[in-house]
Amino acid sequence: MTVAIDRLGLVVNPTAGGGGGQPLRVARAAVERLAPELVLTGPRGLGADALGTWPGRWESIPLPNIDGRAASIALATALCDAGVDAIVAVGGDGTLADVAGALLGCPLPPPIIGIGAGSINAGRLMTCTADEVDCLDPTRLRPERVDALIATVAGTWLGIACHDVAFGVTVVGTLDGRLRDLDAVALLEGRRVPRRPASIARPGALASVRHANGSAAAIARGEQVGAVVVGFARREFIANAISGGACLTALAGLPAACIVTDRPLVQVELRADELLGAQPISSRYASLASGSVVRVEGLAEGTVVALDGTPHRVQRPSDAADVSVRLSAVPVLRREDVA
Numbered sequence: 001m002t003v004a005i006d007r008l009g010l011v012v013n014p015t016a017g018g019g020g021g022q023p024l025r026v027a028r029a030a031v032e033r034l035a036p037e038l039v040l041t042g043p044r045g046l047g048a049d050a051l052g053t054w055p056g057r058w059e060s061i062p063l064p065n066i067d068g069r070a071a072s073i074a075l076a077t078a079l080c081d082a083g084v085d086a087i088v089a090v091g092g093d094g095t096l097a098d099v100a101g102a103l104l105g106c107p108l109p110p111p112i113i114g115i116g117a118g119s120i121n122a123g124r125l126m127t128c129t130a131d132e133v134d135c136l137d138p139t140r141l142r143p144e145r146v147d148a149l150i151a152t153v154a155g156t157w158l159g160i161a162c163h164d165v166a167f168g169v170t171v172v173g174t175l176d177g178r179l180r181d182l183d184a185v186a187l188l189e190g191r192r193v194p195r196r197p198a199s200i201a202r203p204g205a206l207a208s209v210r211h212a213n214g215s216a217a218a219i220a221r222g223e224q225v226g227a228v229v230v231g232f233a234r235r236e237f238i239a240n241a242i243s244g245g246a247c248l249t250a251l252a253g254l255p256a257a258c259i260v261t262d263r264p265l266v267q268v269e270l271r272a273d274e275l276l277g278a279q280p281i282s283s284r285y286a287s288l289a290s291g292s293v294v295r296v297e298g299l300a301e302g303t304v305v306a307l308d309g310t311p312h313r314v315q316r317p318s319d320a321a322d323v324s325v326r327l328s329a330v331p332v333l334r335r336e337d338v339a
Contacts, residue, residue, distance in 0.1 A: 003085075003086070003111075003138060003141045003142075003143070003333060004085060005034055005036050005085045005086050005138055006036055006037045006038065006085055007036065007037065007038050007040065007082075007083065007084045007085050008031065008034060008036035008038070008039050008040070008084060008085065008086060008087075008088060009039075009040050009041070009076075009079030009080075009082070009084035009086065009087035009088065009110065010027060010030075010031065010039055010040070010041035010042075010047040010050070010051075010087070010088050010090075011041070011042065011046065011047065011072055011075050011076055011079070011087060011088070011089045011090070011091075011095070011099055012024060012027045012041075012042075012045060012046055012047045012050060012090045012091065013072060013090065013091030013092065013095040013117070013118075014045030014046075014049070015045075016090070016091040016092045016095060016117045016118045017092065017117050017118050017130075017174055022117060022130065023090050023091060023117045023130075024045065024049050024050040025050070026090050026115055026117050026130045026133050027047060027050040027088065027090045027115075028050045028051065028054065029133045029134065030088050030090065030113070030115055030133050030136055031050070031051065031054065031056070031088070032054070033133065033134065033136040033137070033138075034088070034113075034136060034138050035056075035138070036056070036085075037056075037057065038056075038057045038058065038059070039051060039054075039056065039057070039058035039059070040058070040059055040061055040079055040082055040084055041058060041059075041060055041061070041075070042060060042061055042063055042071065042075040042078075043060050043061075043062070043063060046063075046071055046072070046075055047060070047075075048060045061075065061078050061079070061082070063075060063078070068190075069094075069095075069098050069310070072089075072091070072095055072098045072099060072102075073098050073099075073101065073102045074102075076089075076098070076099040076102035076103060077102045077103075077105075077106075079110070080102070080103055080106040080109060080110060081106075084110050085110060086110050086111050086112070086113055086333060087099060087103075087110050087111075087112050087113065088113045088115060089112055089113070089114050089115065089125070090115045090117050090130075091115075091116075091117055091118055092116070092117065092118020092308075092309065092310070093116070093118055093123035093125070093126075093162075093163055093308035093309050093310070094118070094306075094307065094308050094309050094310025095118070095310075096112065096114040096116075096123055096125040096126065096162070096308070097123065097125065097159065097160055097161050097162055097163075097307055097308040097310070098159065098310075099112060099114075099125075100112060100125055100146075100148065100160055100162060100329075100330040101159045101160040103330065103331075104148075104160065104329065104330075109330075109331055110331070111143055111331040111332050111333045112125055112127075112330065112331065112332045112333070113127045113136075113141070113332075113333050114126040114127050114332065115127060115128060115129070115130060115133055116128070116129045116130060117129075117130040118309070123161075123162050123163040123308050124146045124147070124162040124163060124232070124332075125146060125162045125330065125332055127141075127332065127333055127334060127335060128335060128338075135335065135337075136335070137335075140335060140336040140337060141333040141334065141335060141336065142333065142334050142335075142336050143331060143332075143333060143334075144331075144332050144333070144334050145328035145329070145330065145331055145332070146162050146328075146329065146330045146331075146332050147162070147232060147255055147256070147325070147326065147327045147328065147329060148160045148161065148162050148326050148329035148330055149161045149162070149164070149165050149230055149231075149232075149256070149307075149323050149324070149325060149326075150323070150324045150325075150326055150329075151165050151305060151307055151312070151321065151322070151323050152321065152322045153305060153313060153315055153319050153320075153321045153322075154319045154320065154321075158305060158307065158312050158313060158321075159307050159312055160307065160329070160330075161307040161308045162232075162308060162330060163231060163232065163308045163309070164229050164230060164231030164232070164308065165229070165230045165231070165305065165306070165307055165323045166227070166228070166229045166230075166265075166266050166305075166306045166309075167200055167227065167228040167229075167296055167299060167303055167304075167305055167306075167315065167321070168184065168197065168200055168227055168264055168266055168303065168304065168306070169183070169184055169185070169195065169197065169198050169200060169264075169300075169302050169303060169304065170182060170183060170184055170195050170196075170197045170198075170264070170266070170267065171184045171187060171266065171304070171306050171309055171310070171311055172266060172267070172268050172309060173187065173192060173309075175192045175194065179268045180192075180194050180268070180269065181194060181195060181196065181197055181267050181268060181269050182194060182195060183195035184304035184306065184311040185302055185304060185311075185314060187311050188304065188311050188313070188314065197264035197266070197267045198264065199223075199226035199227070199262070199263060199264065199300070200225065200226060200227060200228075200299045200300045200303045201222060201223045201224070201225045201226045201262070201299075201300060202222075202298060202299065202300045202317065203222050203223075204222075204297075204298035204317070205220075205221065205222055205223075205224075205225035205297070205298040205299055205300070206218065206220075206221050206225070206295075206296075206297050206298050207219040207220045207221075207225055207228050207258065207260045207284075207294065207295070207296050208294070208295050209258060209286045209288065209292060209293070209294050209295075210292070210293045210295070211288075211289060211291070211292045212289065212290065212291030212292065217286065219258060219260050219284050219285075219286045219294075220260035220284040223262060224260060224262055224282065224284060225260055225262075225296075225298075225299070226260075226261055226262040226263045226264065227260070227261045227262075227263065227264045227265045227266070228258065228259075228260050228294075228296050229258070229259050229265055229266065230256065230257070230258045230288070230294050230323045231256060231257065231259075232255060232256045233246055233249040233250045233254065233255060233256060233257055233287075234246075234250060235250055236250075237249070237250040238250045238251050244283065244285060245257065245259070245285030245286075245287065246259075246285075248287065249287040249288075252287065254287045254288065254289055255288065255289065255290065255325060255327060256287075256288040256289075256292070256325050257285060257286060257287050257288055258285070258286045258288060258294045258323075259283055259284070259285050260283065260284045260285075261281055261282065261283045261284075262281065262282045262283075263278075263281055266306075288325050289325065290325055290326070290327045291324065291325065292324065292325050293322050293323065293324045293325075294322070294323045294324075295320055295321070295322050296315075296320070296321045296323070297319065297320035297321070298317055299315055299317060299319075300317065301316070301317060302314065303315045305321055
């Protein structure tokens with residue numbers, strides 16, 4: 001179907017995937033493919049740098065002197081207020097989730113055209129990857145709504161994720177052109193430092209779940225809580241009993257689940273011989289429905305909460321984090337030629 005995109009918003013994370021100018025080049029290509037009458041974007045690397053020589057009409061929206069995630073969120077909010085027809089978001093899963101989170105408060109949020117230019121690009125907000133941007137066709141986009149995970153820590157809004165919320169001391173990111181396990185606290189401070197994944201368990205750790213029907217249960221305690229991931233199930237898990245509890249979640253038609261393991265799950269530098277020589281991984285699993293809330297508390301010092309792969313804040317041992325499931329939360333545009 002043809003989606004009318006006369007006024008297009010543009011949000012770019014210029015450092016996505018290691019930066020190097022690629023996100024800006026991809027943003028320019030996306031704008032050229034969509035050919036709107038007007039583009040509204042942010043200053044410098046947020047979008048203006050991609051449009052400097054573009055012959056079409058565009059305007060840069062003034063923003064406070066902020067950068068990083070705060071700038072992406074502020075720009076997305078301003079674009080919604082300006083009444084754009086859609087927002088192109090160029091970056092990793094975390095950037096796309098930041099844009100989506102900003103739009104939750106808008107009365108009539110515009111759909112997101114997510115272009116994955118990050119390290120992993122696994123999230124549900126993605127319309128296409130950076131390598132596929134030439135396939136964008138405004139006459140072959142269909143509207144859809146995406147489920148989201150809403151995260152708070154100590155009662156304070158943290159953000160949303162459309163892939164997963166992970167608790168750990170490391171995240172996966174790009175360093176010197178390759179995927180590495182990075183220190184999550186250092187990354188929050190703007191530094192990319194390699195670190196070996198480690199358990200977040202301590203004696204008082206607890207992961208529990210509360211459902212909308214009033215039922216509740218402890219998922220794991222103490223040393224069992226080495227890593228926690230809350231994420232969405234996929235239909236292909238149904239025929240995959242090796243996926244454990246995930247196959248039952250998918251079979252029952254439930255949208256999401258929480259897995260707690262005694263050792264870190266989110267990592268990319270694990271060698272086969274290390275895994276074969278390790279003790280068996282112990283995991284505990286809970287399925288989630290709309291309105292279910294997972295609470296994670298009592299974790300080790302230095303634990304970071306990451307939403308769609310992006311670290312958001314350090315969770316102190318005295319903090320409790322809540323992750324809830326909200327269905328059909330975010331409007332997006334999908335390519336019709338992709339299932």
